[in-house]
Amino acid sequence: MAQDRFDKTLWLALLTSLFSLAVVLTLNASTSGDSRHGSKELNKAMDREMAYRARVELINKLYGPVENLRTNGHKPEALLKLDELIRTYPGEAHGYMLKGQILREMGAEDEAVASYVEGVKLNGDYVDDKSPLSRRSEIQRFVDEETKRIGARYAAEPGNRSIAVLLQKNNYLKSRLAGGCE
């Protein structure tokens, strides 16, 4: 590997390059660690976290009036307002999650399951413990109740297509709540 002068020159160049790299990294580390100069380091994670927090704030602001109507007991009005918001922001999951919650509170469990499924399909953060949007415990309780209720209905009417579809949707929520890598 070092048989002639050219080999030796290459080895020297390699060592010089490695040494220079180490010096550059060390100098950069000490500069970026100095708060007086301010950190110019690329930090994608922090940028993303800030964007996510901003999104959560925007969601709370957008859906705040619906939340107020719901807590004041004006649920049909809240649903109407939600439908309008879902039409305006069709890719946003929060509307479906709120709709699911209101429908559940109104006793329309089948429709609530469908709405929760739409929401979770659009954004899995709602079943994620670590997300500020998480509604995991609420959905888990609901799914546990629905598993028994829909299971009993399906056992009574095994040929009923709409109950089979509902069972499939409930199983989807169960699967998402069970975790896994996706």
Next chain:
Amino acid sequence: MMRSREFWTVVVVGALLGGLGVMLAVWGNPENSGICVSCFIENSAGALGLHDNPNMQYLRPELLGFVLGSTASALLFREFSSRGGSVPLSRLFMGIFMIFGCAVFIGCPIKLFLRLAAGDLTAVAGVIGLLFGVWAGLKGVAKGVDLANPKKGSGSGGHLIPALFLLLLVFFLVRPGFLLFSSKGSAAQYAPWMIALVAGTTLGVLAQRSRFCITGSIRDTFLMGFRISAIWGLLAFVGTALVMSLVMGRFHPGQYGQPGAHLDYLWSFLGMGLVGWISVIIGGCPFRQLIKAGEGDADAGLVVVGMFIGGGLAQSWGIASTSAGVSIYGKAAILMGFVFVVSSCLLFRDRKFIEL
């Protein structure tokens, strides 16, 4: 056979893979994903910025351990040999399609059996698919499908993948700002990094020594029945995973409500079928490719690079399945994968020995 050292090495590796596969999930990895090469690659590709799914970005220390453990073992036992040059670009594409197959099924062959051992009956379609894929690949090999032989020598660049993974380990420890780490989702679920790294390295060392491979075990069993050690390693893997799942209260038999699973059985079958077929052609499952890359096999190294590209694309293009099922892009990717594999078989077939 039971008196041979090779037999017991393979059985120990299989048992350790099964045990750690369950325990890493207990220690923090996603459910049924204690060890999953394709999930780890998708996570790591995300951490390197190759896709933008914020729930799938984490440089998995297990993955680094597999390669670096294999390198350490190969160097220690003087088995490190730089070799390569066997249809490199085709291998890169096979790596991409192998990850597409895994992404559609949701898991690599290791996770396939971990899912099954945890009672996930949806994985049965994947098992049948993997068996079919290995059988189809073997049929091809028997009929003369053969990639060109690699050349030995330092010019092959076999040291590059171990060097890259060493650099990734430095990145993992130093955490430069360009790396992405999920704060939510499945990539935010991980075992303590030191445990994960030690587990990965241990498996890397033992897999290098034993040449253990999931699809290789199936292939050898098709060829020679139960007389070979590899199948006992596979059985030890599945048996240990099953026992550990039962002991840890993680055995939930059923088809519905399983973690990271869908009910599109046909596509699970085809996804794993594609993985099995490609694995036979390139000489090993995704895990084995990592181990071989660590030993200086530049061809396997290109498969690993392809797997990283595939991991990025599977997430960016919506190819990866979810519990909701397989997307149209996932289905198209699988079918394109079969087009690619079948045409590769046609191209790489040695027709000298065709019986007229």
